[in-house]
Amino acid sequence: MARKPSAKSEFVLFDVVYDDGSQRSNRRVPREILDGLDGDEPARAALEAQDRQIAEQSGRPMGEIKTIRRSPV
Numbered sequence: 001m002a003r004k005p006s007a008k009s010e011f012v013l014f015d016v017v018y019d020d021g022s023q024r025s026n027r028r029v030p031r032e033i034l035d036g037l038d039g040d041e042p043a044r045a046a047l048e049a050q051d052r053q054i055a056e057q058s059g060r061p062m063g064e065i066k067t068i069r070r071s072p073v
């Protein structure tokens with residue numbers, strides 16, 4: 001039996017555009033860090049931390065984040 005999607009998932013998906021024009025879609029950010037008054041701005045810090053970890057593991061630097069926006073559902 002297929003799982004029903006929950007009304008409130010634990011992650012929010014973001015599309016990220018980098019300075020070089022590349023885009024990564026559906027990047028996951030924990031919903032709990034977005035509950036404050038800062039809106040989606042805490043997501044940028046979380047995505048930058050993910051990028052640093054990816055760069056360390058891959059040995060290739062990631063570009064700087066230009067814009068973020070929530071992925072359309």
